[in-house]
Amino acid sequence: MKVTGAEALFKSLEGEGVDIMFGVPGGAILPAYDPLIDSSVRHVLCRHEQGAGHAAEGYAWATGKVGVVMATSGPGGCNLVTPLADAKMDSVPLVAITGQVPTPVVGNDAFQEADITGITMPITKHNMLVTRPQDVAEAIREAFHIARTGRPGPVLVDLPKDVLVGETSWKWPDAVKLPGYKPTTKGNQRQIVEAAKLIMKSRRPVLYVGGGVIKAEATKELYQVATTAGLPVVTTLMARGAFPDEHELCLEMPGMHGNYAAVMAMQRSDLLIAVGARFDDRVTGKLDGFAPDAKIVHIDIDPAEIGKNRTADVPIVGDCRDVLTKLLAELTKRQDAEGGPPDRTPWRHQLAAWQQEHPYAYEQQPDGPLKPQFAIQKLYEAAGSDTVVVSGVGQHQMWASQFWKFNRPRTWINSGGLGTMGFAVPAALGAAAGQPEKRVIAIDGDGCFQMTCQELATSSTEKIPFVTAIINNAYLGMVRQWQELFYQERYSEVYLSYDTPDYVKLAEAYGAVGLRAEHPDEVEQVIEKALSVTDRSVVIDFRVDSGEMCFPMVPAGASNDEIITGPQGLRPADDPAEAPIA
Amino acid sequence: MSTLHTLSVLVEDRPGVLTRVAGLFAARGFNIDSLAVGPTEEHGLSRMTIVVDVDRKPLEQVTKQLNKLINVIKIYEHEAGDSVERELMLVKVRAEGEMRARVMEICEVFRVRVTDVTHKTITIEATGSPPKLESFLALLEDFGVVELARTGRIALVRGDRGIRERVLKTAKAAGAEDRPAWDGGGV
Numbered sequence: 149m150k151v152t153g154a155e156a157l158f159k160s161l162e163g164e165g166v167d168i169m170f171g172v173p174g175g176a177i178l179p180a181y182d183p184l185i186d187s188s189v190r191h192v193l194c195r196h197e198q199g200a201g202h203a204a205e206g207y208a209w210a211t212g213k214v215g216v217v218m219a220t221s222g223p224g225g226c227n228l229v230t231p232l233a234d235a236k237m238d239s240v241p242l243v244a245i246t247g248q249v250p251t252p253v254v255g256n257d258a259f260q261e262a263d264i265t266g267i268t269m270p271i272t273k274h275n276m277l278v279t280r281p282q283d284v285a286e287a288i289r290e291a292f293h294i295a296r297t298g299r300p301g302p303v304l305v306d307l308p309k310d311v312l313v314g315e316t317s318w319k320w321p322d323a324v325k326l327p328g329y330k331p332t333t334k335g336n337q338r339q340i341v342e343a344a345k346l347i348m349k350s351r352r353p354v355l356y357v358g359g360g361v362i363k364a365e366a367t368k369e370l371y372q373v374a375t376t377a378g379l380p381v382v383t384t385l386m387a388r389g390a391f392p393d394e395h396e397l398c399l400e401m402p403g404m405h406g407n408y409a410a411v412m413a414m415q416r417s418d419l420l421i422a423v424g425a426r427f428d429d430r431v432t433g434k435l436d437g438f439a440p441d442a443k444i445v446h447i448d449i450d451p452a453e454i455g456k457n458r459t460a461d462v463p464i465v466g467d468c469r470d471v472l473t474k475l476l477a478e479l480t481k482r483q484d485a486e487g488g489p490p491d492r493t494p495w496r497h498q499l500a501a502w503q504q505e506h507p508y509a510y511e512q513q514p515d516g517p518l519k520p521q522f523a524i525q526k527l528y529e530a531a532g533s534d535t536v537v538v539s540g541v542g543q544h545q546m547w548a549s550q551f552w553k554f555n556r557p558r559t560w561i562n563s564g565g566l567g568t569m570g571f572a573v574p575a576a577l578g579a580a581a582g583q584p585e586k587r588v589i590a591i592d593g594d595g596c597f598q599m600t601c602q603e604l605a606t607s608s609t610e611k612i613p614f615v616t617a618i619i620n621n622a623y624l625g626m627v628r629q630w631q632e633l634f635y636q637e638r639y640s641e642v643y644l645s646y647d648t649p650d651y652v653k654l655a656e657a658y659g660a661v662g663l664r665a666e667h668p669d670e671v672e673q674v675i676e677k678a679l680s681v682t683d684r685s686v687v688i689d690f691r692v693d694s695g696e697m698c699f700p701m702v703p704a705g706a707s708n709d710e711i712i713t714g715p716q717g718l719r720p721a722d723d724p725a726e727a728p729i730a
Numbered sequence: 731m732s733t734l735h736t737l738s739v740l741v742e743d744r745p746g747v748l749t750r751v752a753g754l755f756a757a758r759g760f761n762i763d764s765l766a767v768g769p770t771e772e773h774g775l776s777r778m779t780i781v782v783d784v785d786r787k788p789l790e791q792v793t794k795q796l797n798k799l800i801n802v803i804k805i806y807e808h809e810a811g812d813s814v815e816r817e818l819m820l821v822k823v824r825a826e827g828e829m830r831a832r833v834m835e836i837c838e839v840f841r842v843r844v845t846d847v848t849h850k851t852i853t854i855e856a857t858g859s860p861p862k863l864e865s866f867l868a869l870l871e872d873f874g875v876v877e878l879a880r881t882g883r884i885a886l887v888r889g890d891r892g893i894r895e896r897v898l899k900t901a902k903a904a905g906a907e908d909r910p911a912w913d914g915g916g917v
Binding site for chain 2: 326
């Protein structure tokens, strides 16, 4: 059967089981938009390629499937740079398809030409420029295979216009041929035995759970290991929901703005069992001072993560689910032989004391300014744990992670590694497209919101509704907080304003419902109204206290032992040179 | 103590592979001392010999990151003594009048070839181990080096086997994983 390269593209996407994709058309990718009309793949027309990219990410986070985004050459591809970098950092499976100028003029500075494979090389797991129509199917097959297997990540396929137009005979490749790509998925049994031995000896263990556990669909296995062996759990920002917050073993989030008990548990631990986590600087604080007494069991599918920041005593390369399954069997065997896990009562008491002493805290005066934490907490109480929560980057992100209770995987979506402001609205669009039966709420900052709010138009025209709660403090709040703490309150270029734009009117202009709450006593009513709308998107403008800061906090570059628990516990302002914004 | 390490990297012969490899070194802040690329005994495979100036621990990180590149098939780090290492250089040196004979004499001692002679200069083709070339070059500097071109180091493991088998054996001895990460690589 004769097909064009563009037809081969869509037959390949269908072959990969793609049901929805996000994109923006343009010159070089035009030939691909024609067979789209006859394809079973639904295309969501976004207003900006960055929005399309984040939407594909949100879809992937929410469903576990590969997100697909399509854009044209030059500026189209360049606008995908941020989502691709974001997906690389957070291991999000993504396939990006870009148009390219025809092969005879590649390298000629043709109209809308950019060397997108060159540009995206360091921010993709892999990328390829296809030069013949007969290679399209193989390229797409490889792209999906690479994106979803091993440590997931973004793959870009660049398709010149003549490749899309040219004819070839259709053939779906039986298998991928990638001699240089064979991820290690099976954990080494001897190492797993070593890990089990350490766990059986440990008096102060902590399961340090990262996003890899969710990527590997290993949350059931994790739950069994934790509960069988009685291991306290911390879930990183990437892993919120991997283990239920409401479980007594859960210490919630560690790290720079993490739960005090989670931070201290890691600091005083004698054994960290890291699963699908990468000892990121936001978790470890100053590396030299991190968990000084702890031995390390490090389980990860990416060998390059093991030993990168902290030397592992027991390195285990493999898929988290495979390793946790084997670890559970080994632990069960040993516990049966020894009559149960070792007595860790003092450790449990210590953890409970920390939790009791320093819970996440804020004070909402009945007639005082609205506190951001109060708005988020009320939103949680009304919407519940089944909601998919998407956040941007900054204070609101930390408060959302702190005050929402996550009890299921894939109910928390955010930009972790890259810290991409503007992630929330488009990612919520993608999540809502992928999980139409679930309620999706974006908790966003006013700064973030303004970077990508054009996708509300997409939400309206494509009928993909979700709620956006803007935690509007009129500032680039996290930057303001750093300037307050580390730059002697010299506020530089952080003020945005409460009322420009008017978020209610903006929402209405985009075809969404706009609501506002300025006082604590308005919050519940506004939330109730927002959640009653199901046929369109809603934007809530929560005008909150500008001065509220996010605590606990470990200053950048400091050891986790120097955790600040609140404004009262502040140390003298640090030298900015010692604590650069990074 | 020298922090120079020689890596042999087998890669798929695809457009952009050199950029991927070189870009990775740059992005992670490693200096490449020399880099030589060419075809191998197997069609479709290229071999890069990279000399990198780095301590042991960061080297491990860079080889792991290299392994993650889809087009990288195998990486082998040459240990001192286990490999034959060679480099080719072309050097044009000042050699007028009686100097010419003295340069020729040195060439004789080092067993290198003279490839071009003018009234003022001699051009020499020299191959050998890196220390030999360094000594040779040091002597020529007395006369005045006009121009120098070097290929960068290439290396082969001594013994019967190629690096593919060696890599497997080393990994098994280390016993870190069932299938070593650097066998096929990638994550």
